[in-house]
Amino acid sequence: MLKDKIQKALNAQMNFEMSSSYLYLAMAAYFESENLNGFAKWMKVQSGEEYGHAMKIYGYLNQRSGRVNLAAIDAPKSQWKGATEVFTETLKHEQKVTTAIDKLVDLAVTEKDHATNAFLQWFVTEQVEEEATAMNILDKVKLVGDNKNGLFLLDRELGMRAAG
Numbered sequence: 001m002l003k004d005k006i007q008k009a010l011n012a013q014m015n016f017e018m019s020s021s022y023l024y025l026a027m028a029a030y031f032e033s034e035n036l037n038g039f040a041k042w043m044k045v046q047s048g049e050e051y052g053h054a055m056k057i058y059g060y061l062n063q064r065s066g067r068v069n070l071a072a073i074d075a076p077k078s079q080w081k082g083a084t085e086v087f088t089e090t091l092k093h094e095q096k097v098t099t100a101i102d103k104l105v106d107l108a109v110t111e112k113d114h115a116t117n118a119f120l121q122w123f124v125t126e127q128v129e130e131e132a133t134a135m136n137i138l139d140k141v142k143l144v145g146d147n148k149n150g151l152f153l154l155d156r157e158l159g160m161r162a163a164g
Contacts, residue, residue: 002066006113009104010057015071016100017054021047023093026076027086036151038159039083042137045163046090053123060119083151087138094134098127 002010028043061068080086101123108117137158144150 002061002064002116003111003113005107006111006116007061007066009107010061010066010116011069011071013100013104014054014057014061014068015073016097017050017057018070019073019076020093020097021050021054022073023076024050024090026078027080027090030078030080030086031083036083036155038155038157039086042158042161045161048163053126056122060116064115083141083154084138084145087134087141091131091134091138094127094130098131101127 024043024047028040028047031037031040031043058068060066080089101120105117105120105124108114108120140154144154
């Protein structure tokens with residue numbers, strides 16, 4: 001059985017992951033409106049991954065006889081100035097997720113909840129990858145700048161991302 005503090009924190013993280021999924025879907029819609037379908041596909045896959053993260057927590061809560069509490073998700077922003085702004089925001093968002101996961105791990109350690117700590121280690125590792133990927137794409141987008149040919153090639157590259 002989960003302690004109340006842990007259950008509440010896991011529910012908050014689950015909802016944060018759902019909100020992340022929604023944000024990346026909004027970014028996908030933005031890219032589609034700009035005819036950057038490869039960028040859009042990358043964001044749709046990212047949205048699906050975030051949803052999967054939320055469901056991983058959902059499953060864990062149920063496995064540990066916890067209670068799942070779904071909260072309202074605010075509407076994400078829907079307009080950006082371009083790919084650089086989108087991926088700058090993506091990197092900042094992933095850093096924010098990392099901070100939230102780290103706080104959850106700290107809570108699990110403080111509460112001596114070894115099972116939750118072990119469960120969260122997957123997320124710790126995942127966030128290293130998420131931040132590195134966002135930073136890599138942001139670097140490429142900055143390198144390309146407003147060059148249409150470069151943007152076209154990057155759009156093609158990002159469009160090859162496969163789900164999960």
